Amino acid sequence: MKIEVRDVVKSYKHKTVLKNITFTMEGPKIIGFLGHNGAGKTTFLNLLAGLIATTDGTILVNGDNVFNTPSTLRDICFIAESGNFQEEMTIAQALKANSFFYPKWDEQLAQRLLQVFALNPKEKVRSLSKGMVSALGIITGFASNAAITIFDEPYIGLDVAARSMFYDLLIDQQIDNPRLYILSTHLIDEASELFEEIFILQEGQLLLQKTTDEWHKHIVAVKGNATDVAAAIVDLEIIDQHMFMQEMTAIVHTGGHPIEGYNVTLESVSLQDMLVYLSKQKARSGK
Structure with a gap:
C-alpha cells in the first residue's frame, strides 16, 4: 500500500490544524505516528480514514483519492481513541457490523481474540470498562484485515500485561499477514521497538520522517x-x-x-x- 499526502491543509473557523503537509507512507510496515497533544495527529488520521475532508490538498491511497473512493475506505480500518462502537450494541453485534464493512474480515481471528481478552460477546458496549472497549477496538483492527490498519491510542485502560499482549499480537499479525500499520501512542517507550519508520508532527507540520x-x-x-x-x-x-x-x-x-x-x-x-x-x-x- 502507498499513501501519498500532497500539500494537505485542514482548517477550522479560527485555527489551521494541518499546515501544508506532504509525505509518503508505504507498507507493509509498522509506523509510529507521533507528536504532542494538539500536533494534528488525530486530525490527519481522520482525514486518511475519509471521515472528514481536507480544506486543501489531497490524500491518495494507491493513486485513488481517499475521500471520494468508497472502495478504498474498505481497505482502511481506523480504530480511534473513542467512539468506535454504538453503545446499545452487544460486542457480538459490533463485530458483526464491522464484518459486513471489511471484505477481508477474519471471523475466526475475532472469536479467538475475544477469548484472549476475556470479552463476553453478549455484553453491551455501554457496560464495558475503558480497557474492555480498547480490547474490542484492538480485536476489530486485527480482524478487519484492512491493508491499512490505524490504531490511535488503542489501549486506554489496559494494564501492562494486556498492552504487552497487544504488542505481541501486532508482531504476530505482521508476520502472518503483513500490512501497513499506523500506531499513534503516548506510551512511546513501550512501543518504540516496534516501529520501522517514525513520523513526528509538530504544530500541524511534519517535523521528522525517518526510518529507525x-x-x-x-x-x-x-x-x-x-x-x-x-x-x-x-x-x-x-x-x-x-x-x-x-x-x-x-x-x-x-x-x-x-x-x-x-x-x-x-x-x-x-x-x-x-x-x-x-x-x-x-x-x-x-x-
Missing part, C-alpha cells in the same frame, strides 16, 4: 562544555539545548552530517525524550 536506522544517525545529543558544543553544532538544526552543572547538552538534527573533530560526546536520543523536548518547545512558544 536513520533516526539514530540523524538525531543525537551532543554533550560537553558550552564552547565545544557550540562549535560542534554550528549550522545544525537545534531541537533543544540546556545546561546541567557545567555541561551543555544540545539535541540536534544532523541532516546526516557527521560530527567529528570536536571535544564532545555523542549520545542517542530516545523517541520519548524527543517528544519531551518538543513539548518544551511548545511551552516556550506559548502555543
